[in-house]
Amino acid sequence: MQKRNDSPIPYPFVIDEDDSTTFAFETNHQLVYEVRFKHTGYIFVSYPELELHAFELIIRLVSNSTGNRTPLDTQIAATIAGIVRSFLARTERVIIYICDSSDLRQVTRARKFDTWYEYYRGIDFIKINRNIIDPSGEVYLTALIMRHDNPLKVRIFEAFDRLTSGQAEDKP
Amino acid sequence: MTQEPKYDQPAEGSNERAVAWARQAMANKRAEQKRMAEEYKTNYKLQAALAKLRSKNAKTE
Numbered sequence: 001m002q003k004r005n006d007s008p009i010p011y012p013f014v015i016d017e018d019d020s021t022t023f024a025f026e027t028n029h030q031l032v033y034e035v036r037f038k039h040t041g042y043i044f045v046s047y048p049e050l051e052l053h054a055f056e057l058i059i060r061l062v063s064n065s066t067g068n069r070t071p072l073d074t075q076i077a078a079t080i081a082g083i084v085r086s087f088l089a090r091t092e093r094v095i096i097y098i099c100d101s102s103d104l105r106q107v108t109r110a111r112k113f114d115t116w117y118e119y120y121r122g123i124d125f126i127k128i129n130r131n132i133i134d135p136s137g138e139v140y141l142t143a144l145i146m147r148h149d150n151p152l153k154v155r156i157f158e159a160f161d162r163l164t165s166g167q168a169e170d171k172p
Numbered sequence: 173m174t175q176e177p178k179y180d181q182p183a184e185g186s187n188e189r190a191v192a193w194a195r196q197a198m199a200n201k202r203a204e205q206k207r208m209a210e211e212y213k214t215n216y217k218l219q220a221a222l223a224k225l226r227s228k229n230a231k232t233e
Contacts, residue, residue, distance in 0.1 A: 012229065014221040022208075026222050034208050038200075043193075056197070060205045062212035098197050100205075132187065132194040140194035166190035 007120070010078040021055065023083045024062070027073055032063035035083045043096060044159045050152060053092040057084070057145075077112075081120035084145065088125070091147050094156050099141040110141040117145070124148055128157070130164035 013035075016022035021037040036058045041051035059080065061070065087093065099109040110129075117127050124147055132140040144160050146153065212218065 012225055014218065014225055016215070016218050017221070018215075018217065022218075024212075024218055024222060026226060032212070032222060034212060036204065036208060038204055040197075040200075043197075056201065056204075058201055058204050058208070060208040062209050096197075098194065098201055100198070100201065132190045134191050134195065140191075140198060142194065142197075163193060164190050166187035 008074040008078045010082040011075055013079060013083055021087075023087075025079050025083075027076060029068070029071055029073065030063075030065045031061055031070060031073075033076065033079075034060050034062045035080055036060070037087055037093075037095065040096065043163065044156075047155060047159045050094070050155060050159055053090075053152065054094050054096065055087075057095045057097045077116040078120070081116060085120075085124075088145070088147050091150050092152055094144060094146040094150065094152075096160075097143045097145065107139075107141070110143075113143065117143075126153070128160060130160070132164060 011025040011027060013023050013025035016024065019036075021039065023035045024032060025035075026032045037055035038058055040054050040056045043054050043056075044050040064070070084095065088095070097113065099107075099113065114127075114129070117125075126146055126148055128144045130142050130144075132142065134140065142164060144156070146156060150156065
């Protein structure tokens, strides 16, 4: 998540004192967003060496004091990119993101997320996209992000691939 | 406290384990988003930290 010269300026953010995996920032439109990295060891349940380092990325608008519609704000993406970069300063960490499909706008969200990523990734990060199709018709768009120099990279690739392709969890 | 989900329940379809995982992950995400919005209302420390940041920014503008 590298800041480019023509990038929007990110908002300053704070870390929750009681939960170092939760970050928050306020926009110029009085919107407060929280970005949480929820520990999700269960994702790689058969890979104990990865469990400690796996987190789900969850973004939520937690306060809209004006009640107005949320305007387009490119600084939000820049800020989230900065937070992700900061969180991945610990090289072993890996982030899983799943696009919300509750309003059937997951494709738009995934596209936006991909755009953010391409814009901010620099040369330090890897992203893997995987789509999972539910027999009900719902499509789950998932992504994994980690640093290029993650020492567990090969195992993470393998575990995520097995998980999203539905292969058995047992290690080969 | 919420219980950690288990993904050993097969879902329908050819890719059962992946679908089960995705369904559970999505449900977890929605629950967590709801929790975040609720928790923020009473997270006065975080609100104070943001207010401090706001005040600092106002001074520098």
